[in-house]
Amino acid sequence: MGEHTRKVGDRGQVTIPKELRDRRGIEGGDEIEFVELDDKILLKPPTDTERLAEGYRKRADRSRRLTEEMEETSSEATERLGDAPDWSE
Template sequence: MSEHRRKVGDRGQVTIPKELRDSRGIKGGDEVKFVEVNDEILIKPPTDDERLAEGYRKRAERSRRIAEEMDEASSEATDRLGEAPDRDD
């Protein structure tokens, strides 16, 4: 967990550190949520449909690449070692 300190301006404004904005995908003009939990205030980045869809697209692409790599590795193994023998269990 990283800790960043900022001063609150006269109008209650605080700048979210760039490192945190970048890591959470918060851009200028985005709306964030303030949530009070026990004695803490959490700042939550937006969760909109497009961001969720982008996350799912990235995950699907990663899964597709992994499946392709596994197919390639399996084909290479078959080429070098031949088919696996049938097992009589």
């Protein structure tokens, strides 16, 4: 976290630094929520259902790719080493 200073324009407008917009996924046209907390004003992008769903889709894709990689690695190990021994008695 760092501090960023911006000047407020005559009409109350402030530009959110690009670094923060990029890191938080804020794009032109997005709505920003203003939250007053003690002596601070917090800005936060509201969590909309589409953004949340996109995050879940990305996580599912990563999990699917990891599963495929593990299955491939497991198959390669079985080909080279044979089936795992049966340890049950």
